[in-house]
Amino acid sequence: MTNLPDRPGPSASPEMRAGDADRDRVAQVLRDAAGDGRLTLEELDERLDAVYAAKTYADLEPLTRDLPAPGAAPAPAPSGAAAWRPLQGAPSWTGGIGIMSGFLRAGVWNVPRVFRAFAFWGGGKIDLRDARFEEPETTIRALAIMGGIDIVVPEDITVHVKGLGIMGGFDQRASGPGVPGSPTVVIRGLAFWGGVGVKRRKSSRQKKRDKELRPPEDD
Template sequence: MRCADSDRDLVAEVLNAAFAEGRITQDEHSERMDALWQAKTFGELTPLTEDLMPHGPIHHLPVPVSGQGAGLVVDPSNANQNPDSITCVMGDVKRQGHWRLRRRTTGLVLMGDVKLDLTEAVMEAAECTIAIPCIMGDVTITVPDGVNVRNETTTILGDTKIRGLAPVPAGAPTIVLRGMVLMGDVKVNGPGFVPLTKRLGLTS
């Protein structure tokens, strides 16, 4: 049976997770990725993951990718193909605990405050994009270890800060930040970030 792009994407996410965990080397990752994009049938995909998945190749299982027990998981099974939407106008939006970050999140923050805690979240793809224009508001994203954050925002009298994240290997799950930040702030806080109030001893 011939495979589709969505099948190749699933295998790519398994290979990226295996490389991030150190179960395959960089050369093995490159060789398998080359073979992946040349594959036309499921028979050609099977050997690429059969030694990586606990219940056989290309199995729809969550793939842990975080380090130090941070709890981050990439799980492309049952992924929602529609973009998520977060709209916050002069209000507050919070997402925390166990929730799913879709491949793409859009919306608008206007004079509002959005807090996204990914420490217990599930990413529905190895690369997820958060594209939320922030106008005179604040967006704070808390991420665990083992995640790469790529900043592609456009700032106008605003600021985008990524703090407290350790370097990650190539192929690690990635969050891409996009959108315009106009007189607002977008902050990404990793485990190594210590708030000023705590550094000054004002909070525990």
């Protein structure tokens, strides 16, 4: 089983020159592997450097030898906290402040036990869809005064929203259980003449799994 692109012709050899499309496809395999937690960000950077320096199929093959091939049956979802464990080398922030400005916390990042967000005449976004969690339970303390904070949580984690809105709104609709073993996110705080919105969206991991499980279309 290999992650390399199909080689053109039965007599193709490892010494055949690789093209830009070949390198791009291998690079995508590596990015997917990092998103699944199979590679650290440092390993991803090292392998991507090697991908774009590769000249032949033989140069590309070792870079994905220890990874599952695209289109293979998806492995069972890891149990417990393993699916959301912290990723070595990923950034970690303890908070975000938007005062007449904005902040964004998104992508692959390690979320601490407590995250504090503050917006005053400004805004902020906290996107947890591809985040990793340092503890089984995370508390987000959000304070929005004449400003707004948007929080995006993946569909498969447990969420408890316990905030208060005064002449503003603190969205409670995303509260609910996740899958067994998922982390818990507790969102507390206050919205005064402002708003805190909480929405559930599919993570990259969920979208990838849905795509892998989708039956092939008939020609």
